[in-house]
Every structure is written in C-alpha cells, then in structure tokens.
Amino acid sequence: MGAAGMGLASSIPSFLSAQNKNLFFKMAISQFSLASQFWTKKLDTLDFPAKCKNEFGIEGLDYCSMFFADKAKDQKYLADLKKRANDVGAYNLRIMVDGEGVLGELDSAARTKAIENHYKWMDAAAALGCPMIRVNVEGDGKPEEVSKASVDSLNRLIEYGRKQNIDVIVENHVGISCNAAWLAGVMKQVNSPHCGTLADFGNFCVNRTKPEAQTIDAYMKTKCLEEYDRYKGIAELMPYAKGIHAKTHVFDANGNDTETDFVRMFKIIKDSGFTGWCSVEYEGGVMRMYKKDDKYLDDDQGVIATKKLVEKAAAAVA
Numbered sequence: 001m002g003a004a005g006m007g008l009a010s011s012i013p014s015f016l017s018a019q020n021k022n023l024f025f026k027m028a029i030s031q032f033s034l035a036s037q038f039w040t041k042k043l044d045t046l047d048f049p050a051k052c053k054n055e056f057g058i059e060g061l062d063y064c065s066m067f068f069a070d071k072a073k074d075q076k077y078l079a080d081l082k083k084r085a086n087d088v089g090a091y092n093l094r095i096m097v098d099g100e101g102v103l104g105e106l107d108s109a110a111r112t113k114a115i116e117n118h119y120k121w122m123d124a125a126a127a128l129g130c131p132m133i134r135v136n137v138e139g140d141g142k143p144e145e146v147s148k149a150s151v152d153s154l155n156r157l158i159e160y161g162r163k164q165n166i167d168v169i170v171e172n173h174v175g176i177s178c179n180a181a182w183l184a185g186v187m188k189q190v191n192s193p194h195c196g197t198l199a200d201f202g203n204f205c206v207n208r209t210k211p212e213a214q215t216i217d218a219y220m221k222t223k224c225l226e227e228y229d230r231y232k233g234i235a236e237l238m239p240y241a242k243g244i245h246a247k248t249h250v251f252d253a254n255g256n257d258t259e260t261d262f263v264r265m266f267k268i269i270k271d272s273g274f275t276g277w278c279s280v281e282y283e284g285g286v287m288r289m290y291k292k293d294d295k296y297l298d299d300d301q302g303v304i305a306t307k308k309l310v311e312k313a314a315a316a317v318a
Contacts, residue, residue, distance in 0.1 A: 022311075022314075022315065022318070023278075023311065023314050024270055024274075024275055024314065024318070025244070025269075025274060025275055025276060025277065025278045025314070026059075026060055026275075026276065026277045026278070027058050027059070027060060027277075027278060027279075027280070027307070027310070028058065028059070028060025028061065028062050028091075028093050028243075028277045028278065028279040028280070029052050029056065029058045029060065029061065029062060029279055029280045029281075029303065030062040030064070030096070030245060030279045030280065030281035031045070031048055031061070031062060031063050031064040031067055031096075032064050032096075032281060032283070032286075033280060033281055033282040033283075033285070033299060033302065033303050033306075034048070034051075034285070034299045034300075034303070035064075035067075035283075035285065035286045035289075035299070036285045036286055036288070036289040036298075036299055037285075037299055038067045039289075040289075045063070045067050045068040045071075045081065046077075046080060046081055046084055047084075048061065048063070049061055049081075049084045049085040049087075049088050049090040050084065050087075050088050052090060053088040053089060053090045054088065055300070056280075056303055056304065056307060057307075058280065058307065059089065059090050059091050060090075060091050060093045060277050060279065061085060061090050061091060061092050061093055062093050062094055062096065062243075062277075062279045062281075063092070063094065063095045063096065063128075063130075064095075064096050064098070065095055065096065065097045065098055065099070065100075065121055066098055066099060068081075069099070071124075072120040072121055072123075072124045073120055073123070073124070075127060078124055078127040078128055079127070081128060082127065082128050082129055085128075085129075092128040092129045092130045093130060093131070093132075093243075093277055093279075094125070094130050094131070094132045094133060094134055094169070094243070095121055095124060095125050095128070095130055095133045095134070096133070096134040096171070096198075097118055097121045097133050097134060097135055097136075098136065100114060100117035100118050100121070101113055101114025101115075101117050101118075102114055102138060102139050103115065103118075103135060103136065103137045103138070103139075103149070103150055103153035103154070103157075104137045104138050104139025104141075104146040104147075104149045104150040104153070104175075104176070105139050105149060106139060106140070106141045106145055106146070106149055111149055111152070111153060114153065115153050115156050115157060118133070118135060118157055119160055121133050122157070122160060122161050122164065122166045123164070125164075125166050126164040126165075126166055130166070131165065131166065131167060132166060132167040132168065132169055132242060132243075133161075133166060133167075133168060133169070134169050134170070134171055134198050134243075135154075135157065135168055135169070135170055136170070136171065136173050136174055136177065137150035137153065137154070137170050137176075137177050137183070137186065138174050138175030138176055138177055139175070139176070143176060143179075143182055146176055147182065147185060147186050147189070150186050151186060151189045151190055154168055154170070154186070154190050154195055155190060155192075158190075158192055158194045158195055161194065162194060167194045167195065167196070167242065168194065168195050169195065169196045169197060169198045169242045169243060170183065170186070170187075170195070170196075170197055170198065171197070171198040171199075171200055171203065171245070172197070172198075172199065172200050172203045172204065172233065172237060173200065173203050174203075176206075177203075178203055178204050178205055178206050178228060179206050179228055180204070180228060180232065180233030180234070180236040180237050181236055183197065183236075183237065184197075184236045184237060184239070184240065187239075187240040195240075196240045196241060196242035196243075197237045197238075197240045197241050197242065197243075198241070198242065198243040198244070198245060199233075199234050199237040199238060199241045199243070199244050199245070200244075200245035200247055200281070201230060201234065201244075201245060201246055201247040201260050201265060202230070202245075202247035202249070202259065202260065202283075203245075203247070204227050204228040204229070204230045204233050205224035205225075205226070205227050205228075206226050206227065206228050207224070207225040207226035208222050208223065208224050208225060209222045209223050209225065210222070216286070216290065217290055220286075220287070220290045220291065230260065230265075231261075231264060231265065231268065234265060234268050234269070235268050235272075238268065238269060238272035238274060239272065241272070241274055241276065242276060243276060243277050243278075243279065244269060244274070244276070244277070244278040244279065245279050245281045246262070246265075246278055246279065246280055246281060246306060246309075246310050247260070247281045247282075247283060248260075248281070248282050248283070248284065248302065248305070248306045248309065249282075249283055249284045249287060249296065250284060250295055250296060251297070251305050251309070255305060255308060255309055255312070256309065257306075257309060262309055262310070262312075262313035263313045263316045263317060265313070266310075266313040266314050266316070266317045267317045270314075270317050270318075278310060280303055280306045280307050280310060281306075282297075282299065282302035282303050282305070282306045284296035284297055284302045285297070285298055285299035285302050
C-alpha cells in the first residue's frame with residue numbers, strides 16, 4: 001500500500017495530469033480552510049469550486065460534510081455542485097465526514113447506527129464523483145477494544161463503498177486516532193487497498209483538556225497536555241496514506257509555519273513514495289474568528305501562504 005494514492009489514477013480527469021508539474025503530488029484544498037466564511041454565510045458550498053480554482057489556482061476539492069449537512073440526499077443539489085466543479089475544471093476529491101456517530105463505539109448497536117449514518121455520505125460521494133470519504137475512528141475503552149471496534153466499522157464501510165467504488169480513509173483527527181502507531185495498527189488489521197490514512201501534519205494531541213461545552217468556541221479554549229511526535233507520526237502513517245493535510249496556523253516573517261518544519265515533513269512524504277493528493281488546510285482563519293488575534297491571517301491570505309509554503313518545501317526536497 002506504499003503509494004496508495006496512485007490507485008486512484010484511473011479516476012482522475014486527464015486535465016489534471018499536467019497541473020503543478022514541479023510537484024511530486026497533486027494539490028488540493030480542504031474546505032475547512034475557509035470555515036469562517038461558511039459559518040458566517042459569506043460563502044456557500046456551491047461556490048467552493050469556483051473560488052478554489054479561480055482565486056487560488058487549486059483544482060482538488062476536499063469537502064466537509066458539516067458545511068452541507070442537510071444536502072447529503074439532495075440529488076439536485078449534488079448534481080449542481082458536481083456541474084459547478086466540472087465547469088471550472090476542478091476535481092471532487094473527497095467528503096470529510098463528521099458528526100455521524102462513533103465508529104470505535106464498543107456497543108454494537110450504537111456502532112451499527114454510526115456505520116449506517118455514513119452510508120448517505122458514501123452515496124453523496126458517488127453522486128459528486130469523489131473516489132473516497134474521510135471518516136474518524138475513536139471511542140471510549142481500552143486501545144485494543146477500540147481498535148477491534150474500529151476495524152469492524154471500517155470493514156463494513158469498505159463493503160458498502162465497493163458497490164460504488166468509494167474508498168474509506170481515516171484521519172489522525174480526534175481522540176486515540178491522534179496516536180499514529182495505534183492508527184497504523186488499525187490499518188494493518190484492515191489490510192485493504194480500499195482503506196488508508198489521511199495524514200494530517202497537526203492532529204497529534206493525545207491528551208487534551210476537556211471542553212466546557214460541545215462547541216467550537218469551547219474547544220478553542222482547551223489546551224493540549226501531551227502531543228505525539230508529528231514527524232514520527234507522519235512517517236508511521238505514510239505507508240497507508242491516500243491523502244495529506246498540510247496544516248498551518250501561524251507564519252513567521254519568512255513565510256514558514258511556526259509549528260511544523262515543512263521541509264522535514266515533505267522529505268518524509270517524498271521518501272515514502274507518495275504521489276497522491278496533498279490538501280492545503282489553513283486553520284488560522286477559524287482561530288482569528290474566535291480568538292480575535294491578528295497574528296492569524298484571514299482565510300484567503302492563509303490559504304495563499306500555505307500553498308506557497310507547500311510549493312517551497314516540495315521544491316526543497318525535489
């Protein structure tokens with residue numbers, strides 16, 4: 001599974017084969033990079049393809065289910081969104097699914113409900129022409145118990161997705177999945193070309209203070225008490241990677257991210273043989289919105305800065 005992203009080559013439109021010739025991967029963008037604009041209704045998901053292609057020059061589209069949560073079964077809406085992407089020469093890469101239940105839930109009935117909640121998003125991905133969805137695996141219990149439950153969920157989602165050629169990938173995102181060794185272990189157990197990882201540069205907090213409420217604002221006030229080594233983590237996730245999230249928050253005067261050494265990261269990625277999709281994911285705009293701190297760029301500025309940093313780091317390891 002060393003360069004799992006290559007398995008999707010047959011589904012990638014021919015016009016993308018010439019993009020970013022100087023890169024060893026294809027460039028995408030996470031919809032969450034523009035989260036503050038979607039939450040304040042300044043931007044609609046239907047306008048996401050044109051904005052990304054025309055303003056940022058990025059063709060790969062990494063959708064977030066939360067920004068069109070009520071449209072998963074709206075075939076007219078999905079057809080319109082697919083047409084808008086096609087019209088501007090963009091590619092619908094994946095839907096990142098959140099809020100549909102806990103796939104590592106130990107209770108079998110609750111876990112089955114969570115699995116079935118994801119089916120509509122696999123159907124939506126097929127309608128959009130996306131080859132995959134991103135899911136989360138987490139749960140309360142011993143690591144080996146949550147692992148067993150997560151493997152069961154992923155295998156059942158893979159079985160459903162194969163009917164429509166939709167793969168399932170897992171991000172190091174929340175809870176125990178931020179422990180890369182644990183997540184790599186889950187991938188080894190699943191052992192399927194239809195399942196892989198979405199390796200995120202920044203999601204390695206394995207021990208965080210509890211939020212006072214289940215809101216974004218409350219989560220922003222939490223603190224990470226223990227972090228897994230991100231470079232070790234990315235190296236452990238790359239053998240299974242079907243995608244990368246190049247995450248940023250704050251930049252220094254030279255345009256480098258203040259938390260992650262991008263050159264070091266892209267050396268790890270290149271050495272793994274990965275040639276799939278790398279998504280820009282700028283979270284500083286959300287921080288700026290909630291924390292009212294000018295050290296964070298706005299969404300658009302942050303996306304542009306992240307793209308430049310990705311290109312610079314990739315060139316440095318070429």
